[in-house]
Amino acid sequence: MALALPTRVISAMLGVPYEDRDLFHGFEAAVMSLREMLSNVVRHAKASRAVVTVTLRDQQLTMNVKDNGVGVADAPGRGRGTGNLMSRAHEFDGDFDLVPNPEGGSIATWRAQKVKL
Numbered sequence: 001m002a003l004a005l006p007t008r009v010i011s012a013m014l015g016v017p018y019e020d021r022d023l024f025h026g027f028e029a030a031v032m033s034l035r036e037m038l039s040n041v042v043r044h045a046k047a048s049r050a051v052v053t054v055t056l057r058d059q060q061l062t063m064n065v066k067d068n069g070v071g072v073a074d075a076p077g078r079g080r081g082t083g084n085l086m087s088r089a090h091e092f093d094g095d096f097d098l099v100p101n102p103e104g105g106s107i108a109t110w111r112a113q114k115v116k117l
Contacts (some may be wrong), residue, residue: 013052014031014056029091030061032084033063033088033096034063034065034110038052045106046069047069047105049068050066051065060112061111063110065107065108066108068104068105071101071104071105085108088112093113093114096108096109
């Protein structure tokens with residue numbers, strides 16, 4: 001099942017005016033990564049809830065997706081989507097983590113440096 005999250009919605013989540021999205025270095029990678037993280041929640045986590053947090057400080061963008069699903073340990077092996085998330089983060093001297101949520105579920109964190117939003 002694919003997740004159809006319009007770029008306008010993600011633009012608002014990132015605090016970037018939709019009309020100015022092409023002016024911001026890293027916007028497209030951030031949009032694709034957030035879509036991938038949320039798509040993973042829909043496809044794999046069996047979650048009833050996901051909370052998204054987006055912060056930008058000193059050109060470091062951090063996006064967290066915390067869900068209440070089955071968690072990392074119960075999920076099948078990491079696939080192509082996780083690799084894509086890591087690759088996109090590395091393009092911006094960042095990283096990607098997927099860890100168990102102590103409250104149940106998982107926490108996906110995508111970080112990128114030198115992002116200008």
